[in-house]
Amino acid sequence: MKYNTVNESVVNRLKKIAGPGNVLTDQEKMEAYTHDEVPETQWRSMPEVVVKPETAHQISEILKLANLEMIPVTPRGAGTGLAAGAVPVYGGIVLSTEKMNKIIELDRENLFMVVEPGVTTGEVQKLAAEEGYLYAGDPCSADSSFIGGNVATNAGGNKAVKYGCTSRHIYGIDIVLPSGEITTLGGKCVKDVTGYNLVSLMVGSEGTLGIVTKIYLKLLPKPRHNAVLLVPFADMQTAINIVPAVMTQAGIIPTSIEFMDSLCIKSAGSFLDRQLPHGDAGAYIIIEVDSNTESQLEEEFEAIGNICMDNGGLDVLVGNNAATQEKIWKPRRCLAEALRVTSPIYCMEDIVVPVSQIPAMVGEIEKIAERHSIKIPCFGHAGDGNIHATLLKEDMDDQTWQSVKETVLEEIYQATYSFGGKLSGEHGIGAKRRAAMIKFMDPVQINIIKSIKKALDPNLILNPGKIVDTSDL
């Protein structure tokens, strides 16, 4: 599959479609569109042109043009991705949704919000909360990420244990297919088995099957009370054991169950310049619960606290107001920054294993780290089995880093699959994990993915090099 370059005629046609002010060709202005939040330069690539359409119709025209001229189109939200999913690896057109940033409707009768893809997740959350609702999608990047990007990656985040990932809140999308055809999948019906579940197929497909132009988000009643518990443990195994215990012994599904290993605890303490409680603990568990009544909330966090203390918890610190909650969340939330201070170049992974396998998996990662003399702090979403193992380059030279990283990732992925796990829980495949996916996924499934891609995008013009690549087909 050979793509053509973007010539002047194509640029002019793009200007005609989206308006001259919405088309960039200046290298300096396009620099911001060369990368997402993956820090390594290997995952950067300059677009030939950036276009910022304002309507589904414009997107349709752009995709028709791209098919005609055989030019790749890379859809882009806020660029907060962590898998190089919005990076134009083949150059061509970057299609930014930043101008499609309207909240279209808040439907109080059906508990839906209808938005364009360029609205930030934080705006959605804020409007919902102000009106007494909860939009339960909550990736860590909520303040800056676009809701369209959340849809493209099926973003996870902090409330997934209780409320599920983004896809659970998406009941409909307007989408422009690679062909340029426009259709509405789903809508405001909360159940629908009329044909295949195409909404779920599109959500998480990383813009390889279509570009979402309108999103129908389900809202929930907003829980009135919440509390956060910080529980240090001597070791990871003991810490993780409390996950099923909380759910079954106490019968509670917390909003969040997060974990940090000892490297992360130390890194956070040093970054915050703060003596963290039990700073020498083997693991922290952070549990958030929400409820409609204060009495139920108290019962729940007391029950959880007791289970933790009965099962090796070294202490239970309760945050039941904004200030104490912030104090508990801070060490967890600062981790990306804290680790970046330790090592500006790093490789954050996103493996997911069955919850019970977290201790074994983290143990395996520790062994791999030791074997290759590299630090790999681990933190993430214990309630989901989602481990952000983060390889730190520190003072390695570039060549050593590349080679060590490659070997270490290979070993981590191997272990992940041996524990019944998968490459990515919430960040996605993008360009970054494509080769690994081809290597570790059952070829039968790769063939299904390829055949769906080929059926919907025969010219492979939409986000090539992500999930599948031209060379795979």
Place this chain on the structure above:
Amino acid sequence: MKYNTVNESVVNRLKKIAGPGNVLTDQEKMEAYTHDEVPETQWRSMPEVVVKPETAHQISEILKLANLEMIPVTPRGAGTGLAAGAVPVYGGIVLSTEKMNKIIELDRENLFMVVEPGVTTGEVQKLAAEEGYLYAGDPCSADSSFIGGNVATNAGGNKAVKYGCTSRHIYGIDIVLPSGEITTLGGKCVKDVTGYNLVSLMVGSEGTLGIVTKIYLKLLPKPRHNAVLLVPFADMQTAINIVPAVMTQAGIIPTSIEFMDSLCIKSAGSFLDRQLPHGDAGAYIIIEVDSNTESQLEEEFEAIGNICMDNGGLDVLVGNNAATQEKIWKPRRCLAEALRVTSPIYCMEDIVVPVSQIPAMVGEIEKIAERHSIKIPCFGHAGDGNIHATLLKEDMDDQTWQSVKETVLEEIYQATYSFGGKLSGEHGIGAKRRAAMIKFMDPVQINIIKSIKKALDPNLILNPGKIVDTSDL
């Protein structure tokens, strides 16, 4: 697309694959496999052979044979479907999963149950409950339906308002593709964005894309307390208004919010030979709530009761023990039977609209019924916007019934789409609604569905005539 008939050689090869005891060719014995629970004879069809494989490997061999010989294969669970999805409309092989009925594992650490497709949903629910868990899938047919059928149709049911439909509880499946290839999609990871969401694509695809041979079901902690409220209203509009009110004013997501119109109330009363409370009401609303603590439960049902009384409820009857709950649920649960007594031949529909549109939709159905002098009682899942409008034949002659039914369905579907609704909320398309789907669905989406079907099943041997048909391709 022309299929071949099942000759003696094919039967012998099937016997070799699955064992002679697992192959039926006797017409009398095959009679049970000619239909599901759609009562009309038009949706019956005799298989040429029935085979009851016991392993995924056997299913794989059967599908390879079917491809080789161009013979259609219709997968079948318990036959409790309501859309003729398991009926062999082209004859050929009926593949029954009844012998694959083992519960393989109860995983207490990860809160999963792993089962074969031929286990009844009731068994899954029972085992989960005995162990302190909730399997939250709960179609009305739970006692007899197979879990594999629930997966095939993405069954809805009584707990969908709070817990979602079947697909929300399915995290992994072993599946045999039409080609005979076997693969495991998903598994026990609770988050996974490694490639496209193929689990969700397969769930609800009615056995047209593969045959599920193992299912990884998520369990939840079992709520300790529940209560049921029956609230009669003077009319449907007032009744439905309480759905968003409960969720937003009280901030509660009930397990169920069911409704019955006045025709259903009368029919249930007469079937049960019981004076129902406010038997002349325009609508009944039944609300079930569950909770972990008794105090929270009481707060919740009192809050709901108050909202109902403040918003036109004629009365609030509370069921807080097994006997009183049964008394409230009985009139709702007996409806299929009660309507069958009124009219042995009927056509139960499954339209779904945004919740706020239920009153308008039911009003429209009343007008259509009046126009065509037919009774169309309506009941269903108010919290989901899912209306089981049920056309009664009563004493019409067959020809009139066919013609009236056709016109009435056309008008109901037209109204459904005008209200932002869809053909089916939980029963599926099957053979019964295929023509209507082709007529009412955006052709762009039909093309996506067709292209996925063609990509995965190029010979169209798997469940042809359901969702898509050979003539569409």
